[in-house]
Every structure is written in C-alpha cells, then in structure tokens.
Amino acid sequence: MSLALDKPRSPKRPAARRSNGELYSWLFMRLSGLLLVVLVLGHLFIMNILDGGVHKINFAFVAGRWSSPFWQFWDLAMLWLAQLHGGNGVRTVINDYARKDSTRFWLKMLLYVSMVLIISLGTFVIFTFDPNISN
C-alpha cells in the first residue's frame, strides 16, 4: 500500500475545522463536574447532615429554602448540570457500547427524551412553586 502524498505543492490552506462538538462536550464534562462537586456536596451536607439531617425535611423546610432566589438558583443549577453531565456521560457510553446504528439511535432518543422531561419538570416546579398550597 503506497502512501500517496496528496497535492504536495498546493499552497497552505486554512484547514476546515469540521466541528468542535466533541471538544466542547469533553470540556463541559470537566467544568460541570467541578461545579457539581460543590453543588452536590453542599446539597447533601445541608439536607442530610446539618440540623438533624433528613428528619428536618418537610414541606415547610423546602418552602422556606425556595423562598430565597439563592437556593432556587442553586437547585436549578444542580438540576441542569446534573442532567446534562449525566446525560452526556450516558451518551458516550451508548456511543461506545451500542453495536448497531439503530440501537444507538433509539437508546439516545430515549436518553434525550428523559433528559428533556426531567429538566423541564424540575425547572417548572422550581419556578412555579407555591408555598401556600400547604394542604
């Protein structure tokens, strides 16, 4: 098999960068992972360890937390980052292990639909939460 030098004397051309999608997805995993360490560990610490742990959690506790935009933003960021980070991870697993193109396609569809569903449901609850429907 010969190594054909393609057009050795052609002028240097700016190479057409096809797509940086995989690069950005790789970078997103690193950055979101760092953020999630803070968000998730903080969340676990507040919900399960401080002030009597899980026993303190009830409707009033959640309502109290979500009355502050800070905790609303915290939970929203955690929801989105965890979904996108986990979804992207499962996407790479599907890409690696699915053997047939059709399997790969349908598994990814299932994944994307579940991601959209959970993100929109969670976002909807965080933004429309009404602390007055206590009963």
Add this chain to the structure above:
Amino acid sequence: MTATAETTAGSRGSQPPVPDGAVTVTVKIRRFNPEIDDEPRWDSFDIPALPSDRVLNLLHHIKWYVDGTLTFRRSCAHGICGSDAMRINGVNRLACKVLLKDLLLKGDKQTTITIEPIKGLPVNKDLLVDMEPFFEAFRAVKPYLVTYGNEPTRERIQSVADRERFDDTTKCILCACCTTSCPVYWTEGSYFGPAAIVNAHRFIFDSRDEGAEERLDILNDIDGVWRCRTTFNCTDACPRGIQVTKAIQEVKRALLFKRV
C-alpha cells in the same frame, strides 16, 4: 482431508531432546481455522521449556514439533518488527519479549499460559489477525512529513529541545498492542485508536512539520481523541514503553488551547 492429517505432526519432524532444567508448561491457545471451525476453540499443549525461554519459543516448539498448523506472525523475534503482538495471559504483549520465568507459578504447580489473538481485529486464522483496519486508521492521520512552499536548500534544522517533544512517540513499531488493548476500540472499530494518535503526535509536535492543523482536525472528529477514556490500557500494553495516554492527552491539550 489433509488439513486434519497434518495436525498430528510439526513442520520439523520429531521432538528434540528435552534440555536439562526444563519444566513442563501448559500452553492454552485460542485457535480458529476458518475452513473447519464455526467458532474459535481452545487447544492445550504440554510443552517442555526453559525458564529463560520466551513465549515465542513455546509457539515455535508447538509449530515445529507438535502441530504444524498453528498459525501466527513473527519476523525478527527480537521486539523490533512488532509482528507477534498477542494477548498473553489476558494482556497484550509481544511474544518475543515475554520470558517464561516471569509467568511460572511458584512451587511445583503446573503453569498454564493462555494465548489469544489481539482483540478488536478480524481473526484470519489462529493468532493471525487482519491488520488492515489498524493500518487504515494509521494512514488516515497522515503519518508523514507535510510541508508547504519551496523545499529548503539545506537540511531542516531542529533544536534538541524541539526534538525532545516528540521523542517518545518516535519509538512506535506499529505492533497494535495498544490499539487492541483499548476497550473503546473493541466495541467500536471506527475509533482511530491509540497507535494512530501516537503517530499523529509524532508529526504534530515536530517543529519541521506543517501539517499539524490538518491532523488535529482529523483527530477532533467524533472518532478522534475525545473518545479516549484514559483507561491507560494502551500505556500498559506498549512494548516500547511509550507513554501512550500522555501523548493522547497532549493532543487533546493542543486541540483545547489551539496551540501546538
């Protein structure tokens, strides 16, 4: 059928005398003859061998004196040509570089050595695999000097420091130990694989080469460096001791910061 009649004899006749200090080891080989077998099968051979023997000697003994139909590649038999990559006791090694004394069990227990063809490439026969998908990925990264403009009138000078940057990746002998040890390559053959990235690295970081951007573009693809999960199987498998995973990470960094 002549094929079955041959299985009882080696290609060089009767067995030679057993040398002093020889131990008997069981060599278990995953074999496949496309003319006879539907599925790969395991064959076991009890072979007298010296602790100073290499695994390749065991295979020679089987082929020459026990079963001449055993098929495998080897050329130089000294770890330079990269022909005899195989899966020995579950890890990819060159059969000519693994000494029996490193595989022998302690005490009087009989040692069993399993030998399989490297994974992820189609098996032609026994330990012989079709290397074409591997070489196809190698060729795709343009593993040759790419320059533009007029040729210089004197040699292309390079500093010692510039040469040092890609020194590690010049050692590759294209044995496919790394690529066929990669779990991503096993399930999805479209991944370029560590060996192709190593050979791209060798030119990307060469100050005399001008094709870095083209190669980085190729490796930025969905089947490029981003499929690497840093499992380090390739680094462990490399018979030349190349830091393969590190080379892949350096290509990722070059892509990330758009700087070679």
